Amino acid sequence: MGAHEAVTAREAVLTPDAHGPAPRVRRELLVGLLLFSAYALVTRLPEQGRTATARAHGEAIFNLERALHLDVEPRLNGWLAHQSVLRVLANYEYAITYIASALILLIWLFIRHPERYRTARNAFILLNIGGLATFALYPVMPPRLMPDLGFVDTVLLGGTWGSWGSPMVEHADKFAAVPSLHMGWTLWVGVELARVNARRWVQVLNAAHVLVTLYVILATANHFIVDAAAAVPFVAVSVFIADRISGPAPVRAQGPDAFFLAVETPDAPQHAGGVIMLDTSRREVGRDDLVRVVGERLAGLPRFRQRLVRRGRWRRPVWRHHGAVDWGWHVAERHVDGMSGLRAVVAELQSEALPLDRPPWRMVVVKGAEPGRTAVVYLMHHVVADGVGIVAQAVYLMDPPPEPAKAGPPRQRLRRALATVVGLGQLAVDTASPDRLPAAGTSERRFGTMHLPLATVRDVGRRYGARVTDVVLCAVAGALNRVVSEEDGRPGTCRVAVPLMMRPPGSAMVGNHTTAVMVDLPIGKMAETDRLALISKRSRVLRSGTRAQAAWTVMWQAGRILPAPLHARFARKAYSGRFLQGTVSSLPGPDRPLRMAGAPLTAVYPVVPLAPGTPFAIAGLGVDRELCFGLSLDPGLVDDADVLMDAVLDVIEELRDEPE
CATH class of the missing domain: 3.30.559.30 (Nonribosomal peptide synthetase, condensation domain)
Structure with a gap:
């Protein structure tokens, strides 16, 4: 190969093609749309046939927690229900921050750490697919929908705009409690930050976010503590599988x-x-x-x-x-x-x-x-x-x-x-x-x-x-x-x-x-x-x-x-x-x-x-x-x-x- 042909080959390889930035962004948006469509299918499952089953599963989890003396949710929920300002803040935290943190991480990985992005994205998809499958097969009624057990629905009490249970998202799946994807998403963010060796203050900030999210999902009566614990194996298995199906990750030239x-x-x-x-x-x-x-x-x-x-x-x-x-x-x-x-x-x-x-x-x-x-x-x-x-x-x-x-x-x-x-x-x-x-x-x-x-x-x-x-x-x-x-x-x-x-x-x-x-x-x-x-x-x-x-x-x-x-x-x-x-x-x-x-x-x-x-x-x-x-x-x-x-x-x- 002569010098001219070699340079021509180099230019051909380094010219944007079907894997360039714009097509990749469109592909990632399509993946997100497909994932949302899968969630929409779960929300369309007949609610009447799932209500009794979800109620039974929710009571079983609550009874298990009481037997193990893990039932901290009523005390946390009862205190928060009487704190008007904190109640509203907790509702918004529940509705927004887990989505924001996951989206920010995906965008950051896509731009700054492309060598890790594909594997992280695949783990995120697997985590959500696993959660959606569990919602369909094992519906669980969240505590806030069981007031007879002593829980207060802080969303309805505060009329929080855009949160679960409010008119804006009234078609959301009401029985998507196990696993808690709020905990799953925040834990997944922490795993990926650690794997790219993010700055220490960023990891500390996310660890605080995980603790705040854990408190909020319990105090707002959206989840049991068992729901949060169930998110851990879902994240671990998703990351494990993604590492093995994604192949060698690309490494950015420094x-x-x-x-x-x-x-x-x-x-x-x-x-x-x-x-x-x-x-x-x-x-x-x-x-x-x-x-x-x-x-x-x-x-x-x-x-x-x-x-x-x-x-x-x-x-x-x-x-x-x-x-x-x-x-x-x-x-x-x-x-x-x-x-x-x-x-x-x-x-x-x-x-x-x-x-x-x-x-x-x-x-x-x-x-x-x-x-x-x-x-x-x-x-x-x-x-x-x-x-x-x-x-x-x-x-x-x-x-x-x-x-x-x-x-x-x-x-x-x-x-x-x-x-x-x-x-x-x-x-x-x-x-x-x-x-x-x-x-x-x-x-x-x-x-x-x-x-x-x-x-x-x-x-x-x-x-x-x-x-x-x-x-x-x-x-x-x-x-x-x-x-x-x-x-x-x-x-x-x-x-x-x-x-x-x-x-x-x-x-x-x-x-x-x-x-x-x-x-x-x-x-x-x-x-x-x-x-x-x-x-x-x-x-x-x-x-x-x-x-x-x-x-x-x-x-x-x-x-x-x-x-x-x-x-x-x-x-x-x-x-x-x-x-x-x-x-x-x-x-x-x-x-x-x-x-x-x-x-x-x-x-x-x-x-x-x-x-x-x-x-x-x-x-x-x-x-x-x-x-x-x-x-x-x-x-x-x-x-x-x-x-x-x-x-x-x-x-x-x-x-x-x-x-x-």
């Missing part, structure tokens, strides 16, 4: 994830990953081996079986279960002639957008790159996870299995808030547009690799009082100076984004938890030792934490607050050649020997996407005792990625060999 979906263009596909090199001198690894490994571990890789579906312009796309994995497309095998052929395959794959009509991941087994070596090109759309998350998913496919991540200490909110405020002020003054580097501005890519002992880079850093990241930034800046001349458009500085992980310890492998801090690299002519000293000074912004915290807060809150179209516009402006000219990343990798499909891992070269309008992205990944580099390149900057990679190595070696 703001930071949607950020990378929004910035993708036909000329700037946004998939990341790596080239995994395996030692197959003793054991051959092929496509079938990789299919087996991935198939065995699919349960721990949710995005491998999900695709993105857009639900309209104003709503975030959701992840939906895709069904069977198309192994023929997701896992392929290629044969090349040497490392240059492998790099050409990676460059080709980088230039093609991953189609989103299927789970956005792909693996290609490449043979022939080196004697006794097999490469696995692993690509995942950036909407799934950040660099650390993608590395974690790759490691999950290897042996030995990773140890469970430990949860980190709780964040200090005041400290984080202060850092955000300071960082916002710093970002406000960093608004000047960077100088431009030459670029072709097409989807065509070049890919380069390099690896060297991690100890070498650390030794250089210690020698000059710099960090490994500083050495890498200096090597990139010096390499640009060497391979891009002033005649070709090389400016004096190059602003690069340095991604920093904000991923909390113990978090899942999916989701983007990354931010970026800009550093201006001097790429003019100067001694490399002077360049490193200047970069070490400028890169202090990476370690202060204030800019990173502020940028992350802006990115996260923009995804939460801004409507989807405005958030997409914000993402496209913030992550483009208008504010940066390259990406330089340093990623933590596995620090122990690993195997994939039984073959030892020897190296992993990162694959990093280019931000729209930028000409290069380079990342270093620590793998055991090696530092592996992957370079993604717009050929308008340098036509041969190996030339720029060699220049990076030359700078590091020059720094290493510089006499003290």
Whole structure:
């Protein structure tokens, strides 16, 4: 599939269709109408034939309560009947709040938690169907219709407009007492609020509403306490069944994830990953081996079986279960002639957008790159996870299995808030547009690799009082100076984004938890030792934490607050050649020997996407005792990625060999 076809497929999938917002709203309204029609059928049952039965059932329940000393209704009802104001308020509470709370919750879930809405709605339907069936099969007369037992009908006494028993709803089913759907609906609201982890004050407010509703249904003599208790198993069974018939619930793409979906263009596909090199001198690894490994571990890789579906312009796309994995497309095998052929395959794959009509991941087994070596090109759309998350998913496919991540200490909110405020002020003054580097501005890519002992880079850093990241930034800046001349458009500085992980310890492998801090690299002519000293000074912004915290807060809150179209516009402006000219990343990798499909891992070269309008992205990944580099390149900057990679190595070696 070419880049144009891939983007076309993406647009086709993300275009609103029969499952868009308007049709879904009409469908939900139709479901509500059908449910109301079912209730109307129950109310049309002959009342004369049900009255005696309902009376007998009501007396039986009351006698049972008296035997168990649970008959609190007469005392509550007798007191409320003499409180004129509270009596009216209780009647209105009985008539309105349970309906309002259920409708508000359904609308809120539909808009804010679509991943939970369908299951919650199905539980609500089952709860009502179960209640309607019980009303028809086991009619129960409420206490208020049995004045001879000492109960007072507070609705008739107060003439409350719109409440049960008033003229407005005089055709309502009078014998719909068991179970109490007032209690059922409020308890169901509480269950769903807990399942979406709603704010604590909201759950506390609903708990108070449940208690008030319990008091009201008893004090107004609309229900026995047994009616309220009967609602509990109805809610529990309905939720249990709904969880099993609704299938996997869709998950909404969070703001930071949607950020990378929004910035993708036909000329700037946004998939990341790596080239995994395996030692197959003793054991051959092929496509079938990789299919087996991935198939065995699919349960721990949710995005491998999900695709993105857009639900309209104003709503975030959701992840939906895709069904069977198309192994023929997701896992392929290629044969090349040497490392240059492998790099050409990676460059080709980088230039093609991953189609989103299927789970956005792909693996290609490449043979022939080196004697006794097999490469696995692993690509995942950036909407799934950040660099650390993608590395974690790759490691999950290897042996030995990773140890469970430990949860980190709780964040200090005041400290984080202060850092955000300071960082916002710093970002406000960093608004000047960077100088431009030459670029072709097409989807065509070049890919380069390099690896060297991690100890070498650390030794250089210690020698000059710099960090490994500083050495890498200096090597990139010096390499640009060497391979891009002033005649070709090389400016004096190059602003690069340095991604920093904000991923909390113990978090899942999916989701983007990354931010970026800009550093201006001097790429003019100067001694490399002077360049490193200047970069070490400028890169202090990476370690202060204030800019990173502020940028992350802006990115996260923009995804939460801004409507989807405005958030997409914000993402496209913030992550483009208008504010940066390259990406330089340093990623933590596995620090122990690993195997994939039984073959030892020897190296992993990162694959990093280019931000729209930028000409290069380079990342270093620590793998055991090696530092592996992957370079993604717009050929308008340098036509041969190996030339720029060699220049990076030359700078590091020059720094290493510089006499003290």
